[in-house]
Amino acid sequence: MSDHSTDAAWFRDLDPGDPAAARDVIEHGSAEEPADWPAQAVDAGFADDEDDYYTLLHDATVNATREAVRERERADDQQLKYSIRAMDDTDRTANELAERVAEWAGALFDEAGTGVSGARDVAERDPDTDAEERVVSLATRVVDLADEATDLRAFVERTAPAVAPNLSRMAGPVLAARLIALAGGLGELAKKPSGTVQVLGAEDALFAHLAGRAPSPKHGVIYTHDYVRNTRPEDRGSAARALAGKLVIAARIDHYAGDLRDEIHEELDERMATIRARADE
């Protein structure tokens, strides 16, 4: 074996009594190709013999994997909950402030645009007066907030599939994150009945209904899902009910098992095809 391959061995430079270092190299190390690691470990004096090597390997891999699992599970639904809420807050605030900027800038400049893109143009200007300086400065904050919202969205889209693979595939990462945030966590969402998930985000309408003042809401935030929004109005209740049922199953699989299952996605597609076929009758 070449020296190069020994360089890559997980036990190279490792003190057998240092589990943290072992964990780090097992998790983050790499090699272009495998080699006869047990023999090399004995040659290098890392282990007394092959049996000793396997004992060390067992303890190191069990510990490394246990720690890695713990960490991955913690980088998790709570982070997703905070980030989606922060995304919505920054989005909303950026839009509100952009209106203020548009109103103000319209009084100072010709051809001032509206919305966040208008604020972007204002932020590029060179102010001449004190008032202009203030509005340009405010526009800069709007741009920063809008950019932060974009970054937060990218984070949500990256994190949601790792936290809840089935839910993210079914609902898309952003809606998946919203449902988790509304429920308070993935475990909480997994424990909800599907009728609750169907109206998550429509609490005002639901309580108005319970108080006898309104009809029951057909859907909450799941309205943003293509299967609800793009189903004709008279079938939307059925579509929302079917979707909510499968979303809860997806959340349960994600929380209790964690593997991606094609079957539930196929079942939902079939059910939706049936519901939408009613429009052709």
Next chain:
Amino acid sequence: MTLPEGVERRAFDGRDRLATRGEPVYGEPTDGPWRLWDAGRSKLGATLELGLDTGLVGGESVLYLGAASGTTVSHVADFAGPTYAVEFAPRPARDLVAVADGRPNLFPLLKDARKPETYAHVVESELDVLVQDVATRGQARVAARNRQFLRDDGRLLAAIKARSEDVTRDPDAVFEDVLGELRDTYEILETARLDRYHDDHLAVVARPRSTD
């Protein structure tokens, strides 16, 4: 065909079922030191139950891709030698760690089977058996990339899941494509549908193609 040493048929509820000797892990029925290896929960168990010639004799060194919660791999570790278990999803890997904790020859790794360079510094070369049960698109590619861990006369024991490649196509057509791609790196020795135990799965026994 003969079962590997350490795997026996034992009577459970009046039926002869596969069993291995080891610490129970998921509440499976036991008979003295033997515990039931349920072919309905294990694709490799089904492969043995259906009588495919896996070439397993017991005591092999094994790389197991797609170990999930460790149900099957716990039985493998009961009759095999050093057993490396790769699983990508954290939640099942948590259970896998618990299974490995009491089995000194089982080495769990939280890794992506599509990226062997991320575990080649831990998993040794010249292994006897590569067991593959990954529910991902590109199953033939996974087998090809992990060929490097196998000795030249080693065995690939794969359970190919048709739905992971394409849910809409006919499973037979999917299997044809996967086997076609597998033939670039492996010589297929035997295949069998596992439908009696697992819908739309194909068991494959193969050995690496000689590189010269």
